[in-house]
Each structure stands twice: as structure tokens, then as C-alpha cells.
Amino acid sequence: MFPKPVPLLHTNTYGYETLPMVKPTGFREYDARWLFEKEINLMGVQALGMGLGALIRGMGVKPEIVTGHDFRGYSSAIKMALINGLMAAGCRVHDIGLALSPMAYFAQFELDVPCVAMVTASHNDNGWTGVKMGAQRPVTFGPDEMSRLKEIVLSGAYETREGGSYNFVENFPERYIADLTTRSPIKRKLKVVAACGNGTAGAFAPQILERLGVEVIPLDVELDHTFPRYNPNPEDMEMLHAMAHAVKEHGADVGLGFDGDGDRCGVVDNEGEEIFADKIGVMLARDLSALHPGATFVVDVKSTGLFATDPVLQANGVKADYWKTGHSYIKRRVADLKALAGFEKSGHFFFNAPVGRGYDDGLVTAIAVLDMLDRNPDKTMADLYRALPKTYGTPTMSPHCADEVKYQVSERVTQRFQAMQAAGEAIAGQPIRDIVTVNGVRVTAQDGTWGLVRASSNKPELVVVIESPVSEARMREMFKAVDGVLRENPEVGAYNQSI
Structure with a gap:
């Protein structure tokens, strides 16, 4: 029987190497985050995998799961510990390797696998690790599932099961890239700054944008898990300032910035103005509601009041639904309301068909921004931003x-x-x-x-x-x-x- 986790152990001790450590506060509302080695160890991650396998079976879901990991120095080791636990719990694991979170969500559809466990600390500082999980595509776990997972793991209510297996899916990123780029190219001649903060998106975002037919100015795209310039978080002013400087230096039409695991996108206009994501959401809602009058958009409570008061959205019959902040909350609300899209001020955007599959993907957001510019060939990004009521x-x-x-x-x-x-x-x-x-x-x-x-x-x-x-x-x-x-x-x- 695998040992029951304990909340605290000290590194470089016998106990640390022989017992699982899992700090209870790491189980968040809709995913899991810990400081690696201080709040969770590798045996603790293995216990998490066993607990996740038990939860999946308890939900009546087929025990088959996609895994991937972001570009941090310890993420691959953490993923393998998680996989050990999942296989011990009898799960069939499909490992897509180094990936963006939306790449893992895409794999659920592409590989026809019901569950996902993506090892990433997203935009958190170095030292953090975490797992984004789901068992009902395209949504991810919310408070109910996370509370049950916490209860299973901390109580040690898991057991070894037969049937576990491992499959590495070769060259899966190319399937994701092809899915986003097998479409008509962007007709408008655009120069785009692609800022990745040395995070995982640097391996994929530039080539995706180039395949769409735009000129790409790469910014901090070299993978470096020390994040030498700034944390890859397009909600932080430091990253936005770097994007703005690059846009002005190169005379770019727009700056697009991606967070550490590629599920968020930040935007800077052609004049170097840093546009908060909720205003980008209003601009996209204007663009999309012209094509889909009467559409519903879900927005988080951190977002601008313009979703409810903007005269263009009102004229297009838009229904705005303000909801709880959090990628799992908004994602589920978009699915429940069959909304066209959901927008978070943090830069998590969720597009349903015909734009996306309902999950948050920074590259899908970037493409929606480029399509908006393509549909407005006589307007710059700054023009579209200035057209919004001032707040x-x-x-x-x-x-x-x-x-x-x-x-x-x-x-x-x-x-x-x-x-x-x-x-x-x-x-x-x-x-x-x-x-x-x-x-x-x-x-x-x-x-x-x-x-x-x-x-x-x-x-x-x-x-x-x-x-x-x-x-x-x-x-x-x-x-x-x-x-x-x-x-x-x-x-x-x-x-x-x-x-």
C-alpha cells in the first residue's frame, strides 16, 4: 500500500525520500499549485496521480488520460512521477511530451481521450509547479472535483489497480500546429511581435503565426526556465512594457504576448499602447457579434463594465453574463450557456464553435485578433481600441x-x-x-x-x-x-x- 501523504517534510532527510509530502493548500479551486520541494515532493506527486486515477474511476469515466508538461527544469520529472501514480491506479496514459496547456486540451479531442492532466505552474514564478486536470472535455475541474481529489489524496484513499499503461505520442505538436494553420491565410500584410517570456510558447507560437502568413518579430522566444527577463505573464506590466517597446522599435501592427503555458494572450497596439485583456474582449465581442448577432459572451467579475454598456454590443443584441473569475468557472459557464465566447481579464479567452472548441488557448485568441484586423483592413489596432468608450x-x-x-x-x-x-x-x-x-x-x-x-x-x-x-x-x-x-x-x- 502506498503511504498516506504528510503535510510537511524537510529536504535532505530520510523522511523526505521515503514518504509523500503534499501540503493541503495546494489543492486550489480549479487546479493544483505547490512550491516544489517545499510543499510537495515527487512521492507526493505520485500520490496525486494515484488519487486522480481513483477520482476518475469514481466519476464513472474511462480511465484514459493525456499528460504533458511545460518548460521548467523540474516539470518533466514531476510529470513522470504523476504518470507513475496514474499507471499504478490503472490508467492508460498518453504522454504528448513538452506542450502548451491548450495542446493537451486539443489532444483530448484529437486522440479521443476523456481525461487530461497537464503539468504546469502557468505564469507562477519559478519554484512553483502544478497540474491542470479535467475529465469532461472541454471543461476542467472545478471546486467539487478538486475538493474530492483533495480528500482522496490526503486520506490515502487510493489503491493499486491493474490495467495501467504508457504510450508516448510522437511529434504531437505538429498535429496541434496543423489544426490551427490549416485554413485560409491572413490576407492583410501584418507585422506581429510574438512575445513569449522564454516560456513554453516560444517553441510553438512564432511558427504558428508565420504559417498564417504574417511577418513575425520574435521576442524572448528562446526557451529558458530561469525566465531571465521577466515572468511570462501578459497581465504583468513588465511583460507588456517589453512588448510595447518592441512594437515601437520594429513598427509592428500588433504585439501578442503569451504566458508560460500558452493558454493566455496579451495585446499591445501598433502605437505601443498596452491594452488590458478585458478591453480586447470587448473589441473581439464587437467583431464577432457583427457576424453572430445576439451572441452571448461570458465575462469574469474583474472585467470592464463595457460588456454591459457598450452601444455597439447593445446594437448587436449581445447578452453579457458576468461570472466567477477562474479558467474552469468561465469555461464551464461558456459550455452551459452555449455562449459564443468567454473572456477573463487575465487573458484566458474561450471560444466555442465556429471559432474554437471551448477551451482556453492563447494561440486561438491571437488568431482571433489577427482575423479581426483582417476584417478591418482600413483600421489599425489603435483605431479599433480608440473606438471603444473611454474608461x-x-x-x-x-x-x-x-x-x-x-x-x-x-x-x-x-x-x-x-x-x-x-x-x-x-x-x-x-x-x-x-x-x-x-x-x-x-x-x-x-x-x-x-x-x-x-x-x-x-x-x-x-x-x-x-x-x-x-x-x-x-x-x-x-x-x-x-x-x-x-x-x-x-x-x-x-x-x-x-x-
Whole structure:
């Protein structure tokens, strides 16, 4: 019988080499993330694989699974430990090797395999590892499945089963690349900066874009798991600034940036303006709803209010559904509502047919942006951006808050704003118009200026976003008010970036 995991072991000890270590907080709302060697060891990953195999069987799903790994120095070893556990649990494993997360999701369809386990820490800093999992394509696990998996793994409620096997799928990336590029080329002559932050997308994004017929300016595409310049996260200003500089230096038509596992895309326009992903979502919704009037779009609560108020979207009969932040939440909501697409401010975009298969893929998003430019040959990316109603928003800002307390802090902040509203108190000098609590708390003042606070689903942080349709000054006033409430909680630390 494989040992039951323990929450903490120290490296370079007998126990570390003979027992599985799995820190309970690594099981997140919709995937798993740990600091490798500090919060999970290889035997712990093997226990995770055995637990995942037990969960799949318990769900009544065929025990057959696709695996892949991102380009970090330890990801391949972690994947093999996971595979050992899956095979011990009787699963048939199809290993596609070094891959993007959307490549693994594509493999579920291409190989006709029901389950997926992609080893990646996505955009998290070096030292982190994780697994994105699913057993019902195209959606991935949500809180119910993750809670059950946590219970199985931590209690050691797994067992060895017969029938496990391993198959390495040779040259699978070419099948993914062919799927995205077997189509009409982009007719418009475009010069595109492809920024990959030295992450996994560097191995695939440039050649995909080139096959579509655009001129590619590669930026940080050499694979380097130390991430020497910046973390590959197109929501971070450091990466966006690098993209903007490259766009202006090379006179590019657009900059496209991809995160560490290639399921997100960030955009910079031809004038070097860094466009937050929710505004890109509004631009794509405008473009797609002209082709599909009356379409439904799902957006996360961090996103701009323009999805509900933009006159072009209203004229096209668009229905906007604001939902919980998180790739699994939005992905499932898009599937449930049969929406045309779903947009997250983080850059996770989900396109249903005829654009995509429902899962998040940064390259599919990039292609949608290029198609939008192709359909508007007399307009630049900056023209399309300027055509949106002006709002003033912050980047996503994340003050540190320990995993063990972040949800309690988020709830206290929610209750504080609700108490202010009940008492008739003002927020940033104005009455509170409404409060939305579908995911954390989004508090809106009378003039439409709003602030969001929620607990991060995958890091020891809170998430703060502010937007005003009125002015930058009002946006800053709201940030000051929201931050003031946050600072009533001593567990809240410094921001990763701020205005």
C-alpha cells in the first residue's frame, strides 16, 4: 500500500525520500499549485496521480488520460512521477511530451481521450509547479472535483489497480500546429511581435503565426526556465512594457504576448499602447457579434463594465453574463450557456464553435485578433481600441495574503462593504450603487466607478481591480478607498504591482 501523504517534510532527510509530502493548500479551486520541494515532493506527486486515477474511476469515466508538461527544469520529472501514480491506479496514459496547456486540451479531442492532466505552474514564478486536470472535455475541474481529489489524496484513499499503461505520442505538436494553420491565410500584410517570456510558447507560437502568413518579430522566444527577463505573464506590466517597446522599435501592427503555458494572450497596439485583456474582449465581442448577432459572451467579475454598456454590443443584441473569475468557472459557464465566447481579464479567452472548441488557448485568441484586423483592413489596432468608450482601469494588482487566511480576509472585506451600504456610508465620496458578491466583492459607486477584491485561486494573494467610466482621478479615489478597507486587515501585505 502506498503511504498516506504528510503535510510537511524537510529536504535532505530520510523522511523526505521515503514518504509523500503534499501540503493541503495546494489543492486550489480549479487546479493544483505547490512550491516544489517545499510543499510537495515527487512521492507526493505520485500520490496525486494515484488519487486522480481513483477520482476518475469514481466519476464513472474511462480511465484514459493525456499528460504533458511545460518548460521548467523540474516539470518533466514531476510529470513522470504523476504518470507513475496514474499507471499504478490503472490508467492508460498518453504522454504528448513538452506542450502548451491548450495542446493537451486539443489532444483530448484529437486522440479521443476523456481525461487530461497537464503539468504546469502557468505564469507562477519559478519554484512553483502544478497540474491542470479535467475529465469532461472541454471543461476542467472545478471546486467539487478538486475538493474530492483533495480528500482522496490526503486520506490515502487510493489503491493499486491493474490495467495501467504508457504510450508516448510522437511529434504531437505538429498535429496541434496543423489544426490551427490549416485554413485560409491572413490576407492583410501584418507585422506581429510574438512575445513569449522564454516560456513554453516560444517553441510553438512564432511558427504558428508565420504559417498564417504574417511577418513575425520574435521576442524572448528562446526557451529558458530561469525566465531571465521577466515572468511570462501578459497581465504583468513588465511583460507588456517589453512588448510595447518592441512594437515601437520594429513598427509592428500588433504585439501578442503569451504566458508560460500558452493558454493566455496579451495585446499591445501598433502605437505601443498596452491594452488590458478585458478591453480586447470587448473589441473581439464587437467583431464577432457583427457576424453572430445576439451572441452571448461570458465575462469574469474583474472585467470592464463595457460588456454591459457598450452601444455597439447593445446594437448587436449581445447578452453579457458576468461570472466567477477562474479558467474552469468561465469555461464551464461558456459550455452551459452555449455562449459564443468567454473572456477573463487575465487573458484566458474561450471560444466555442465556429471559432474554437471551448477551451482556453492563447494561440486561438491571437488568431482571433489577427482575423479581426483582417476584417478591418482600413483600421489599425489603435483605431479599433480608440473606438471603444473611454474608461480608466488599473492592471490586476495582487497584495500578498497567505493561502490559509485569504478567503477569510476576502469575506471580511465583503462584509465591511455590505455594512457600509446598509449604513448609507459613501465609497470614494459617493453613495454605493450596488454590490456584487458572485466572486469576492465588486462595489460600485453612484457614477459607475467600481472596485473588486477577491482571493486569488492559485497564489497566496488577494486580487484588486479598479475601473472608472468618469476619470483617472475617480479611479484613483476608488483605489484609495478600497485599499483603505484592505489595510484594516493586518494579514494583507504588499502589492506585486500598483498604480
